[in-house]
Structures are given as structure tokens and as C-alpha cells.
Amino acid sequence: MACGILLITHPGVGASILGVAGSLLRTLPLKAEAFEVPLDAELDALLPQASAALRRVDGGDGVLVLTDLYGASPSNLARRLAQLGTPVRRVSALSLPMLLRVMNYPEQGLDQLPATAAAGTRNGAIIDDA
Numbered sequence: 001m002a003c004g005i006l007l008i009t010h011p012g013v014g015a016s017i018l019g020v021a022g023s024l025l026r027t028l029p030l031k032a033e034a035f036e037v038p039l040d041a042e043l044d045a046l047l048p049q050a051s052a053a054l055r056r057v058d059g060g061d062g063v064l065v066l067t068d069l070y071g072a073s074p075s076n077l078a079r080r081l082a083q084l085g086t087p088v089r090r091v092s093a094l095s096l097p098m099l100l101r102v103m104n105y106p107e108q109g110l111d112q113l114p115a116t117a118a119a120g121t122r123n124g125a126i127i128d129d130a
Contacts, residue, residue, distance in 0.1 A: 004062075005063070007033070007065075007067075008050065011036045012036070018032060024100065029106035063087070063088050067092045089111075098124065101119060
């Protein structure tokens with residue numbers, strides 16, 4: 001069994017990052033999906049669809065939900081999903097380095113992956129003065 005990865009983002013963000021990660025890695029070692037929240041979305045109306053996406057990626061060990069902006073609608077939807085019963089951990093500030101880092105540690109459990117994800121974004125930010 002393995003953790004699943006669900007990207008809950010604003011339009012155009014999650015699918016793009018997931019697509020690039022898939023191209024770079026060729027095969028994603030963890031089941032992953034992007035769920036994009038329209039800017040004018042009613043979160044209650046989206047909850048059943050988001051819940052279905054969560055169930056699709058759950059490999060039996062829970063789901064790491066990555067959101068693009070803490071406190072925005074995608075993050076708030078992720079918070080609601082975490083209350084439905086499936087083991088969920090959430091991390092915001094989604095970036096390509098974050099997703100690639102998570103995908104490079106598919107053996108980690110749901111308790112370890114959030115720190116790995118955060119390290120991916122933190123270590124992926126480089127100030128290049130050259």
C-alpha cells in the first residue's frame with residue numbers, strides 16, 4: 001500500500017505541475033491527481049467531486065493533499081476533505097520541487113511526507129546572484 005497525492009489548486013496550477021512532474025519522471029511512483037477549484041466556486045457543491053478524487057488516489061495509507069495557497073478556496077476545500085474520514089495530511093505552497101521531492105520518496109508514510117514536501121519547496125528556492 002502507499003499514500004496518494006491530491007493537488008487541490010486554483011485553475012491551471014495543479015494540472016500543469018502534475019503534467020511537468022510526469023514528463024520529468026516518466027512514471028509517477030505514487031497515484032496522483034489534480035483537482036482544480038474555479039475562482040467563483042461554491043465549496044459545498046465541489047465537496048462530493050473532491051471527495052471522489054481523494055478516494056481515487058488513496059492507495060490505502062491515506063492521502064497527502066498539496067494546495068497552492070494557504071487560506072484560499074482550494075486550501076479551505078482540503079480542510080473540509082480532511083474531516084470526512086480518510087487519513088489526510090495537508091501542505092500548502094505547492095511547487096514543482098515540492099511534488100518532485102514527494103515523488104522521490106514513495107516509501108514514506110503519511111506522517112513523514114508532509115515534512116518531505118515542505119523541504120522540497122524550501123530547498124527548491126535558490127537565490128542565484130550570478
